[in-house]
Amino acid sequence: MKSNGRVLLLVGSARRPRSTSESLGTYLLEGLRKRGFETETLIIPKIFGSDEARNALLAATDRSDILLLAFPLYVDSPPALVIKGMELINRHRHAGQELKSQRLLVIVNCGFPEAQHNNTAIAICRRFSQEAGLDWAGGLSLGGGAAISGRPLVKMGGMVRNVIRSLDLASDALAEGNPIPREAVDLMSKPLIPSWVYMLLGALGWKRQAKRFGTRKKLSDRPY
Amino acid sequence: MKAVVLNGSEKGTSILDGAYKSILDELTALGWDVESFMLHDMKIHHCLGCFGCWVKTPGICVIDDAGRDIVKKVIRSDLSVFLTPVTFGGYSSELKKALDRIICLISPFFKKINGEVHHKHRYDRYPRMMYVGVLPRADAESERIFNTLADRNALNIRPPAHASGVIINNQSKKEIREDIQTLLRMVEVEK
Numbered sequence A: 001m002k003s004n005g006r007v008l009l010l011v012g013s014a015r016r017p018r019s020t021s022e023s024l025g026t027y028l029l030e031g032l033r034k035r036g037f038e039t040e041t042l043i044i045p046k047i048f049g050s051d052e053a054r055n056a057l058l059a060a061t062d063r064s065d066i067l068l069l070a071f072p073l074y075v076d077s078p079p080a081l082v083i084k085g086m087e088l089i090n091r092h093r094h095a096g097q098e099l100k101s102q103r104l105l106v107i108v109n110c111g112f113p114e115a116q117h118n119n120t121a122i123a124i125c126r127r128f129s130q131e132a133g134l135d136w137a138g139g140l141s142l143g144g145g146a147a148i149s150g151r152p153l154v155k156m157g158g159m160v161r162n163v164i165r166s167l168d169l170a171s172d173a174l175a176e177g178n179p180i181p182r183e184a185v186d187l188m189s190k191p192l193i194p195s196w197v198y199m200l201l202g203a204l205g206w207k208r209q210a211k212r213f214g215t216r217k218k219l220s221d222r223p224y
Numbered sequence B: 001m002k003a004v005v006l007n008g009s010e011k012g013t014s015i016l017d018g019a020y021k022s023i024l025d026e027l028t029a030l031g032w033d034v035e036s037f038m039l040h041d042m043k044i045h046h047c048l049g050c051f052g053c054w055v056k057t058p059g060i061c062v063i064d065d066a067g068r069d070i071v072k073k074v075i076r077s078d079l080s081v082f083l084t085p086v087t088f089g090g091y092s093s094e095l096k097k098a099l100d101r102i103i104c105l106i107s108p109f110f111k112k113i114n115g116e117v118h119h120k121h122r123y124d125r126y127p128r129m130m131y132v133g134v135l136p137r138a139d140a141e142s143e144r145i146f147n148t149l150a151d152r153n154a155l156n157i158r159p160p161a162h163a164s165g166v167i168i169n170n171q172s173k174k175e176i177r178e179d180i181q182t183l184l185r186m187v188e189v190e191k
């Protein structure tokens, strides 16, 4: 099959062994592979630390036609290393050589159940794409990312049906050379579960984890 | 009164110099005890996203490095100033490596504010917060994103007062000083 081009997935979460960013990004990447794209994945927090690793990031970026950037929301914006990656790519793209035409699609997931918390991070990515001369293919925004917690979407059943539909629409659009449609954005931002359930389960989750560490009574400590 | 200034400049650049000096001068003139940190000279590991600071060692990051000291200084200050080159509308990676580490200052438990979920406070008191961005040239979109980001951060931390503003690199010293004075008035910094 003739290649439709090359896609690089950049995962911006440091969570190991699994992150929700990776679940979302991997599903989309697989969709694009089925639509005739060659694919490659880099986990951003794994590649920082040496010059070779940075060069590898830039080389992988250079050989791609589409960049997929999937990251968790940290303090209302992209995590530090994702910003570092953007700074490097931006500088590299302005370092003299002719700008290759490339598209950027961003997927942000956050902890709070409302997807709108991600709006500022998406605006930052869009600004990055303008400054770096990338074509903005769009931004998908998911709230309540902990409900996925790094599990493969295909094994998750009905709860993620809107997420899957959104990513399928995004694959179709990218394969046709279009920006992702409004419908994909809207589907992704639909709550996975009602916010009161999320708050309840979240609080139970913290307590259960604390029990494991023997910190159940210390969760509200003020060490400073 | 104690102020902490986090300087998020990129190594080898000078775009923040004027604003940085002005912030230090103004606070010192007002009689504040100022401690400042040049973040690019500090080894601060990136946040691992593990939430250990909420469940394993509540209130303290599991990484024992300068990131921990900064968090402690921030919560013990009366004013924290975050200075950064406006980077795609947001913070530089240098400032962000420190900011990502401050979630241990809030509680893991939730609270609704204006119909949105946020976290509860961990501490009774938080410092006032001032966000200062510097741009090489006027750029309304980046400025709008920067001020929105600061407002969103303030909604999550809910400091007693906060202010944000963007300085353009070619402003005169006097203009920069006036801008900083305005921001300091907005966070109600008095002698």
Ligand SMILES: Cc1cc2nc3c(=O)[nH]c(=O)nc-3n(C[C@H](O)[C@H](O)[C@H](O)COP(=O)(O)O)c2cc1C
Pocket: A013, A014, A015, A018, A019, A020, A021, A022, A071, A072, A073, A074, A075, A076, A077, A109, A110, A111, A112, A113, A117, A144, A145, A146, A149, A150, B047, B048, B049, B050, B051, B100, B101, B103, B156
């Ligand atoms: C340092 C840090 C800051 C965070 N800040 C926010 C935030 O501002 N708003 C939010 O909704 N979630 C926030 N979160 C939660 C993450 O976005 C959420 O847990 C996400 O699902 C993690 O995705 P991942 O598995 O891809 O890493 C933060 C998490 C960390 C570790």
